[in-house]
Amino acid sequence: MMLRQIWSHSSFPxxxxxxxxxxFALSVNPGLLTTGSMIGWSTSQLGLWTAVLGQTxxxxxxxxxxxxxxxxxxxxxxxxxxxxxxxxxxxxxxxxLVLGLAIGxxxxxxxxxxxxxPLLATFATSFVLLGLALxxxxxPGGMAPMPAVMFLNGASWGIPNAMLLFVLVLxxxxxxxxxxxxxxxxAVGTDPVRAWNxxxxxxxxxxxxxxxxxxxxxxxxxxxxxxxxxxxxxxxxPYTLLTIAGAVIGGVALNGGSGSGYGAVLxxxxxxxxxxxxxxxxxxxxxxxxxxxxxxLVGLAIVVLSGRWLQQKSNAALITASAHRGERA
Amino acid sequence: xxxxxxxxxxGRTSLGRIPHVGSLGIILALLILGxxxxxxxxxxxxxxxxxxxxxxxxxxxxxxxxxxxSGNQGIDLSVGSVMTLTALIVSGMAxxxxxxxxxxxxxxxxxxxxxxLANGIGARFLGLYPLVVTLGGSFVVEGLxxxxxxxRPPQMPGPMIENIGIGRFLGIPWLVLIGAVxxxxxxxxxxxxxxxxxxxxxxxxxxxxxAAGIPVTRVLLTTWAASGxxxxxxxxxxxxxxxxxxxxVGAPYTMMSIAAAVIGGTxxxxxxxxxxxxVLGAVIFSLITNLLIMxxxxxxxxxxxxxxxxxxxxxxxxxxxx
Numbered sequence: 001m002m003l004r005q006i007w008s009h010s011s012f013p014x015x016x017x018x019x020x021x022x023x024f025a026l027s028v029n030p031g032l033l034t035t036g037s038m039i040g041w042s043t044s045q046l047g048l049w050t051a052v053l054g055q056t057x058x059x060x061x062x063x064x065x066x067x068x069x070x071x072x073x074x075x076x077x078x079x080x081x082x083x084x085x086x087x088x089x090x091x092x093x094x095x096x097l098v099l100g101l102a103i104g105x106x107x108x109x110x111x112x113x114x115x116x117x118p119l120l121a122t123f124a125t126s127f128v129l130l131g132l133a134l135x136x137x138x139x140p141g142g143m144a145p146m147p148a149v150m151f152l153n154g155a156s157w158g159i160p161n162a163m164l165l166f167v168l169v170l171x172x173x174x175x176x177x178x179x180x181x182x183x184x185x186x187a188v189g190t191d192p193v194r195a196w197n198x199x200x201x202x203x204x205x206x207x208x209x210x211x212x213x214x215x216x217x218x219x220x221x222x223x224x225x226x227x228x229x230x231x232x233x234x235x236x237x238p239y240t241l242l243t244i245a246g247a248v249i250g251g252v253a254l255n256g257g258s259g260s261g262y263g264a265v266l267x268x269x270x271x272x273x274x275x276x277x278x279x280x281x282x283x284x285x286x287x288x289x290x291x292x293x294x295x296x297l298v299g300l301a302i303v304v305l306s307g308r309w310l311q312q313k314s315n316a317a318l319i320t321a322s323a324h325r326g327e328r329a
Numbered sequence: 330x331x332x333x334x335x336x337x338x339x340g341r342t343s344l345g346r347i348p349h350v351g352s353l354g355i356i357l358a359l360l361i362l363g364x365x366x367x368x369x370x371x372x373x374x375x376x377x378x379x380x381x382x383x384x385x386x387x388x389x390x391x392x393x394x395x396x397x398x399s400g401n402q403g404i405d406l407s408v409g410s411v412m413t414l415t416a417l418i419v420s421g422m423a424x425x426x427x428x429x430x431x432x433x434x435x436x437x438x439x440x441x442x443x444x445x446l447a448n449g450i451g452a453r454f455l456g457l458y459p460l461v462v463t464l465g466g467s468f469v470v471e472g473l474x475x476x477x478x479x480x481r482p483p484q485m486p487g488p489m490i491e492n493i494g495i496g497r498f499l500g501i502p503w504l505v506l507i508g509a510v511x512x513x514x515x516x517x518x519x520x521x522x523x524x525x526x527x528x529x530x531x532x533x534x535x536x537x538x539x540a541a542g543i544p545v546t547r548v549l550l551t552t553w554a555a556s557g558x559x560x561x562x563x564x565x566x567x568x569x570x571x572x573x574x575x576x577x578v579g580a581p582y583t584m585m586s587i588a589a590a591v592i593g594g595t596x597x598x599x600x601x602x603x604x605x606x607x608v609l610g611a612v613i614f615s616l617i618t619n620l621l622i623m624x625x626x627x628x629x630x631x632x633x634x635x636x637x638x639x640x641x642x643x644x645x646x647x648x649x650x651x
Binding site: 064110114116117119120121123124125126127128129130131132133134135138238240241244245248254284286287288289290291292293294296297300301304305308 | 404458460479632635
């Protein structure tokens with residue numbers, strides 16, 4: 001029974017895929033386990049791991065966020081602009097989080113307040129945000145303060161600081177996932193009409209989910225800034241696709257209401273590892289995007305098809321059980 | 330949807346019954362505004378330029394319109410990347426001569442159709458949302474472009490492609506003529522053909538269509554394949570128009586094609602819309618862009634403002650019911 005619970009858990013396929021990818025990556029490049037490579041790997045992935053939690057929040061309330069890539073880019077170039085204007089780190093950190101929250105609140109107001117189609121509303125905001133990011137910094141450049149960059153690219157007690165920071169992010173996520181808000185948001189995602197009928201403030205919950213997602217976007221932008229040490233309006237553009245793929249592979253339902261943030265992170269780990277492996281086995285960087293894209297599509301197909309198969313199996317089991325009890329199927 | 334727009338702006342007068350009166354009103358307002366901003370706005374040269382860009386956008390939005398009408402969350406986010414890939418391949422294969430153009434055309438149109446078909450198979454058989462399939466697909470197509478661009482540096486187009494992009498026939502730009510032919514063909518396809526009628530039924534209610542004996546799978550796959558084909562064709566036109574190919578030449582067209590279709594009154598819920606509406610949407614979008622260029626805005630701010638315009642259009646036309 002216990003085993004069955006594990007293997008029908010929504011994040012099971014992502015866990016398997018991530019584990020397989022990790023084993024494969026280690027067999028290709030055994031040097032990955034050294035602290036130095038772990039630092040390189042975790043700092044390059046930290047932004048994606050954080051952003052996928054924002055995508056999970058949006059998806060949970062039957063929304064989606066197509067603006068994550070542009071939002072992270074905008075936070076990134078804004079943070080560098082603030083650094084260049086002479087702001088200290090202690091002021092830039094809260095500023096980026098406020099910017100992230102504001103972007104999230106904008107999406108939330110469009111989806112929750114004006115009841116626009118989440119797909120198209122966030123698609124439209126992605127252009128607004130990308131345009132602003134390109135206006136602030138048309139080409140990559142700028143500098144983040146060296147001590148902060150050194151800290152994020154460093155390690156404490158042999159563990160990369162980026163991983164330690166991500167543990168804090170996961171703690172924040174655990175707080176959210178244990179809250180009443182989360183339960184209500186899942187209810188909205190499962191069936192908005194029933195949630196509304198039972199008295200839940202559906203539009204406010206959607207607004208809240210996007211605003212909170214903005215907090216993770218802001219964090220992701222901050223991490224990207226401090227990991228890369230520069231501003232680049234296009235660096236985070238693939239995050240939109242990668243977070244959706246990561247969340248869906250991690251078992252978060254595209255039509256809302258089910259899945260978990262931890263599964264989504266596992267999915268994002270898998271997504272990130274595919275490009276590392278592609279590089280590790282010596283594939284030219286030109287082919288990397290093609291291969292990662294194909295692996296993502298195959299991963300999505302596997303997760304969706306296996307989910308459907310499990311669903312059919314459990315339906316069949318229910319029917320058999322009720323037949324045993326002498327009920328009509 | 331466009332009828333609703335018309336009612337909002339004009340009340341329930343007899344004007345509201347003229348098709349696309351809302352879009353035509355916006356176009357008139359933009360023309361007047363443009364003339365006030367810059368006296369050369371209504372010059373024949375500028376108007377032909379706007380119409381050429383509109384025709385290019387209309388062709389790029391043709392497949393998008395079909396996919397959105399087909400409903401069931403249908404949306405094609407791979408339009409831009411297919412256009413980029415076609416521009417790169419035509420540039421690589423044909424080079425600056427005309428000899429290999431027919432061959433290159435056959436290859437890119439076939440490839441576009443295949444990409445569209447693959448999107449359709451993902452959406453129809455794997456039960457993935459079209460949004461996710463085409464977003465992932467665009468990632469793959471961009472990757473293909475990257476691989477191809479590495480092996481063959483892009484070149485300037487030959488005289489034939491360039492003539493289609495910026496040349497004129499009897500004083501009318503080729504792009505406008507092609508746009509007009511596509512408009513007539515698309516309208517006949519949607520209004521008069523069996524496929525067109527089946528498409529609207531599938532888009533408004535797929536179960537009812539299936540129960541009525543309509544070959545739903547065939548209609549949907551045809552629609553997706555047509556979308557890839559038309560995007561590839563638009564990519565060839567785009568290559569001729571900008572006279573160069575780079576890795577992001579088609580990227581803005583994904584958003585613009587959706588905007589043109591939605592401004593033109595194609596319902597995002599599927600089952601309603603017309604291609605003439607999309608053409609008018611493309612004209613509106615191109616007029617706004619032209620106006621912003623005349624006001625001296627850079628590409629970055631124009632990006633941001635076109636996003637805002639899309640939000641406004643969504644607000645006016647497609648708010649979800651509570």
